[in-house]
Amino acid sequence: MNHLPVLPIVIPLACAALMLMFERHGMTAQRILAWTGMASIALSVLLLLGPANAGEITVYLLGNWPAHLGIALVVDRLTVLMLTATTLLAGCALLYASSGSDKRAPHFHALFQLQLAGLNGAFLTGDLFNLFVFFEMLLIASYGLLLSGGKGLRMRAGLHYVAFNITASLLFLVALGLLYGLTGTLNMAEMAYRVAQMPPADAGLIRAAGLLLLVVFCSKAALLPLYFWLPQTYMRAPAAVAALFAIMTKVGVYAVVRVFTLVFGTDAGVASNLAIAWLMPAAAITLVLSALGALAARSLRTLAAYLIIGSAATVFIATALNNTPAFAAGLYYLLHSSLVGAALFLIADLVGQQRAGTGDSLHRLSTMHHAALLGTLYVLAAMSVAGMPPLSGFIGKLSLLASMNSAQAAWLWPVILLSSLLVLLALARAGSYVFWRRPEPAQAAPVEPTPALAGLEIAGTGILLALGILLAVAAAPVLRFTTATAAQLADPAQYREAVRTAQPLPPAKGIRQ
Numbered sequence: 001m002n003h004l005p006v007l008p009i010v011i012p013l014a015c016a017a018l019m020l021m022f023e024r025h026g027m028t029a030q031r032i033l034a035w036t037g038m039a040s041i042a043l044s045v046l047l048l049l050g051p052a053n054a055g056e057i058t059v060y061l062l063g064n065w066p067a068h069l070g071i072a073l074v075v076d077r078l079t080v081l082m083l084t085a086t087t088l089l090a091g092c093a094l095l096y097a098s099s100g101s102d103k104r105a106p107h108f109h110a111l112f113q114l115q116l117a118g119l120n121g122a123f124l125t126g127d128l129f130n131l132f133v134f135f136e137m138l139l140i141a142s143y144g145l146l147l148s149g150g151k152g153l154r155m156r157a158g159l160h161y162v163a164f165n166i167t168a169s170l171l172f173l174v175a176l177g178l179l180y181g182l183t184g185t186l187n188m189a190e191m192a193y194r195v196a197q198m199p200p201a202d203a204g205l206i207r208a209a210g211l212l213l214l215v216v217f218c219s220k221a222a223l224l225p226l227y228f229w230l231p232q233t234y235m236r237a238p239a240a241v242a243a244l245f246a247i248m249t250k251v252g253v254y255a256v257v258r259v260f261t262l263v264f265g266t267d268a269g270v271a272s273n274l275a276i277a278w279l280m281p282a283a284a285i286t287l288v289l290s291a292l293g294a295l296a297a298r299s300l301r302t303l304a305a306y307l308i309i310g311s312a313a314t315v316f317i318a319t320a321l322n323n324t325p326a327f328a329a330g331l332y333y334l335l336h337s338s339l340v341g342a343a344l345f346l347i348a349d350l351v352g353q354q355r356a357g358t359g360d361s362l363h364r365l366s367t368m369h370h371a372a373l374l375g376t377l378y379v380l381a382a383m384s385v386a387g388m389p390p391l392s393g394f395i396g397k398l399s400l401l402a403s404m405n406s407a408q409a410a411w412l413w414p415v416i417l418l419s420s421l422l423v424l425l426a427l428a429r430a431g432s433y434v435f436w437r438r439p440e441p442a443q444a445a446p447v448e449p450t451p452a453l454a455g456l457e458i459a460g461t462g463i464l465l466a467l468g469i470l471l472a473v474a475a476a477p478v479l480r481f482t483t484a485t486a487a488q489l490a491d492p493a494q495y496r497e498a499v500r501t502a503q504p505l506p507p508a509k510g511i512r513q
Contacts (some may be wrong), residue, residue: 005060005073007044010084011037016113018122023107023442024181030109031098036092037113038148041120045083047132052080053481058501059126067499068128068190074499076128077485081331082123082254085338090116096346096460097240105238107144110259115141115244122251126499127184128179131255132172133221139165145241146233157232164229168219173214178209188497192263194270203270210274214256220311221252224286227486232295239349242301243342243464247408250338251310257319257327276320283316284415291422295429300360301346303430306340307385311337317412318400325403327486332479333396336471339386340393343464347377350457351434362433373458375435380465382427387420392471398508399479432501480492 015037022029058075094112102108118138147158151401155179180186183194183218198206218225230249234242256275264274290310297303311333311499318330352360354369368374384391397416404412404483471478 002058002060004044004047005058005075005124006062008041009073009117009124010050011040011044012053012117012120012460016110017118019110019113020107020196022361023110024352024474026085027103031102034094034098034109034112034487036086037116038094042087042091044164045080048075048082048083048513051075052077053484054482057498059499060136061502061504063484064504066504067502068185068187071130071187072126072187072499072502073124074189074495075124076495077481077488078254078258079123081335081482081485082250083120084360085250085335086116086119086123086247089338089464090244091344092460092464092467093240094460095463096243096457098237098309099454099456099460101238101240105145108255111141112244113322114138119247119251123254125186126202128176128188129260130193131416134170135172136253138248138251139169142245143242145244147236153232153236157236158397161229164219168216172216175212175216178205178212181275182206182209182358186512187499188259188262189496192268192496193315195263196269198270200390206271207274210260213259214275214278216283217252217259221256221316222286222309223251223313223316224282224289227290227309229285230309230366231302231305232343234308235299235301237347238271240460241347242304246308246342246345247338248306248351250315250334253312253315253319257489260319261489262495264493267492273322276322276349280320283313283320284412286310286313287317287415287419288422292418294426295422297426297430298362299344300351300362300430300434303362303426304344304348307344307423308337308341310423314397314400314416317416317499318403321403321408323403324483324486324490327489328402328479328483329396329399329403331469331482331485332392332399332475335478335482336384336392336468338395339464339471340381340468343377343381343468344462344463345384346457346464347374347381350374350461351378355434360434362430368435372477375431377461377465378431378435380469382431384468386424387426388424390472392468394480395475427445 015033019030022033059067060073062071062073073250102495110408115138118134121134122131122138125134142178143158143162146161146216147155176186179191182202183191185191185194195206222230234245237245260275264271266272268274287310290306290313293306294303297306315330315334318326348360351374352372377464384393385395387397397420402415
């Protein structure tokens with residue numbers, strides 16, 4: 001049996017366990033284990049990319065049980081796309097943290113690896129209950145990363161985050177109970193088959209269960225009206241943690257795309273296209289409100305948090321358009337926004353370190369050390385986020401606009417273009433406050449020695465921005481991959497058949513059944 005699909009989960013779990021055992025040996029040992037784990041995860045994802053790119057759907061049966069009885073991991077193009085984005089983002093966040101910020105929180109590296117295991121498991125699982133399990137794993141690790149060493153406003157924001165997610169998890173369990181009672185399974189491929197055959201008498205219950213799932217997933221992705229938890233949480237998180245959190249909203253987006261194309265898609269009978277009518281208006285309103293929030297932001301971190309909300313809303317618009325070109329554009333934009341959004345959090349932290357006593361506030365003028373270097377990084381990130389040519393944000397939005405028919409374009413073009421203009425104004429305003437405006441001599445703080453810039457922090461931020469530029473340079477092959485991914489999503493029968501026909505291996509000779 002090919003054991004590659006389970007490695008992105010097993011490797012970080014094993015690394016986390018070893019880190020707890022070897023904590024007494026100091027931070028150097030922790031970092032060696034962390035980077036060994038990251039390299040191993042990257043290699044396993046790279047090996048999974050080849051078969052997925054060829055259109056193969058790999059099904060891994062844990063415990064050698066049939067898929068409808070046991071746990072199944074499924075690797076297709078969408079899975080590999082999300083695993084790749086997570087690995088790239090996590091590597092840069094780990095590089096940034098390795099400059100010294102990893103010392104500020106107990107068990108940082110173990111929690112970081114546990115969160116990676118939860119993220120990877122959520123993308124790999126073919127079972128809704130195990131999606132819940134991996135959600136809880138990544139959330140519990142995120143609680144530790146957010147709250148460790150925190151106090152004051154950070155502790156308050158963290159407790160709000162915990163309470164919100166516990167409530168969402170309770171709703172998730174209610175939805176799972178309803179679906180299991182109605183279909184007798186939680187394997188997504190098997191459930192899709194049974195939902196399509198559901199009698200009209202059960203239409204109300206199956207739709208209610210599906211909509212409960214939609215609420216849960218949209219709360220994870222911070223879609224209106226469930227996004228109020230995100231700005232304060234991300235603003236208070238340590239920089240490397242906030243950068244990794246940039247992919248967490250995309251877990252909610254992934255869950256919506258996976259479940260509502262596979263289980264509640266076009267051929268779902270009484271529950272067909274369940275999410276489409278709700279997603280489009282919610283996503284469009286969220287996009288505008290996130291742009292307004294960015295315009296009103298009082299710090300760079302708050303600005304970055306609202307841009308993360310807007311990026312998830314943009315991908316949801318692509319999902320709600322429900323056609324292959326829109327899906328392809330949305331997936332490309334998901335990659336772009338995850339990388340550049342994470343870079344903005346790191347830039348905000350670097351700016352806060354280099355301003356004399358004012359942090360990344362936009363309403364307190366201060367001298368700025370290393371303004372040329374940090375300003376260059378900020379301009380690259382801002383141009384990409386705002387969708388200015390020739391960077392990846394422009395390519396993603398242009399592809400999305402081109403995927404619409406005339407009726408859709410009549411009202412969605414103004415929404416997307418207006419929000420992009422507001423974001424551009426917000427970024428220009430923030431840049432002018434931080435990098436150009438200086439306090440009057442009478443108001444200036446005493447001159448302080450120029451703080452040093454950590455090379456690893458600059459490297460982590462620069463690599464994220466370089467990956468964003470590479471995404472623009474290699475737009476043609478990346479869009480070909482996302483188009484093939486969208487086509488695979490539009491044909492869920494292939495996924496369902498691969499899972500339902502996967503057979504356990506026969507017992508080895510000499511082993512009694």
